[in-house]
Amino acid sequence: MKIDLRSDTLTKPTAGMLDAMMSARVGDDVFGEDETVNELQRKLAAMLGMEAGLFCPSGTMTNQLAIKCFTQPMDEVICDQTAHVYRYEGGGIAFHSGASVRLLHAERGILSPELIEPEINEENIHYPNTSLVVLENTVNKGGGACYRLPQIEPIHTLCNIKGIKLHLDGARLFNALVATGDQAKHYGKYFDGISICLSKGLGAPVGSVLLGSKEMIRKATKIRKAFGGGMRQAGFLAAAGIYALDHHIGRLATDHQHAAALAMALSEQNYVASILPVETNIVIFKVVEGLKPAAFVQQFADKGILCSMMGPDAIRMVTHLDLSAEMIDRTIETIKSFQYE
Template sequence: MQKKIDFRSDTVTLPTEGMINAMMTARVGDDVYGEDETVTELEHKLSGLFNMEAGLFCPSGTMTNQIAIKCFTRPMDEVICDQTAHVYRYEGGGIAFHSSASVRLLNGPRGILSPGLIAPEINEDNIHYPNSSLVVLENTVNKGGGACYTLEQIEPIHALCKRNGLKLHLDGARIFNALVKTGDSAGNYGQYFDGISVCLSKGLGAPVGSVLLGSGETIHQARKIRKAFGGGMRQAGFLAAAGIYALDHHITRLSEDHFHAQLLADALANVSFVSEVMPVETNIVIFKMAEGYTAGSVLKSLAGQGILCGATGPDTLRFVTHLNVSADQITQAIELITRLKPVKDY
């Protein structure tokens, strides 16, 4: 039976043998009582790494993002983000549901915002307008094909928010991919953001979990919100141990995923059923179908060859590389893609 090559997402990764061993030997306690040593170690490790005061381990990045938004807004406030942002598109309407805030959507190139885009959208103090209170950036940008911010781009956005009394939150779903790409230091991030969500279950390969970073006051509030969201976990150290292992062993290897993504992009740029490949910066490859083809038909043809991927629109597909796709599988996938002859839809 042909083994599937799974490019659907870097969330499909499975724990490595070393990670499983770390999980099985973790020191655990009841984290709701603050007694799980391994959870505390993970929270301290990440808050120290990003030079922030405290951290809070949660089941998912959606939860850390939504907790942060609730911490930084009040009902009738407005959140400013790109129209592609995960917090807006893929978190179940959580901004409205949890925080009763509206959203101001911008159109950054590949989802990357700038002060010039944000400044005109900050509302003046007027009874007719919601209060602009929070800007959310995403790094890397999922729907932007893994595009990433540099600290040089983030600094003036932080300065704009500070001048206007807005909070700044980072959805760091793939923040380590960005850091490996740009060479920036995680320790320099803390000075710019009021909250940072760090996901452990994507490229880093942990099975579960994200950590929200912020000030001691923010995390104190966030802990109570997590409880209300149903996110308080008991012997969560088994999961936190996987995150610690990932931070110790899986960051530098992300450059392999970036290299593999570029190889795939180069191959896709030379096949008849693809008209355009978005520039590759990290581990995401988004490509557009040529005239006569749809994402659905090409996805089905790829699946028939054992290559799994996902559609991001009616005429676009996405490949995501990760630690469970080997160099040999990349070579095999390129050979299959090069030979693939999907049937046109007209």
């Protein structure tokens, strides 16, 4: 039995999700005529308190569409140095938008007004125009760290005063909502754009939705076409997203419990040097000096348990809906069985 902890993107559709996909009403989404896509867009927009949505193949596309909508060439984007939009989207900010990036160094990737404000450029011909701040919730490289709404509100206020747009890479936003108890409907008043991934913790096979104003989404739809992201009968995929929103949000708490159990077991081992605080479904830890992380990952793989490197010196485990309690117990047994002298 293989236990795959590399990512929550590896899940397979459940039987109920497959049934929903196969019975979806579809049309040509480029013409705006796919009923299921339209339903998904309306549903998520209503859940997050936004005006409109746009279904796309990936979270990278929804993030890059937002950045393109909110910036002009020679502008600058503020984000944390760990941000997915900077590290894991192929240099898309420069390639698609011709914008530079001002990187901040926040604890576990959680930005604050105090960090952001000094990095906003004043009007000067030598400086790029600061036009956008991007937050990530949860923060992948921060070990699934969560923003709370009281942390977001003052960032929104600062951006509003400075005339800067605020975008949320909400790839695992529903993990954050389950962990914090914050209400999804309150998010829309703080952000100009929100990207929601359906294929991570929520378990859909493909897709993300960009949320924003009707005007912004009209602009993003045209850019999506230019990016090659105009899908046709995409309702089969959108149906999986609707099913996930209806059935898979509440169960995210189980993933969080599983991650906490893994972290507890790791914390008791002499080969573990440090573990980032675990708030959601991501566990990131470092092994002691003298033990090579890649070798550790391989030893676990030899026992049928897959985890991944997170940079050169850290290891990541991610829990998800395809992991049973029995699989977590077996992983914990393996964690405890490994000895380092």
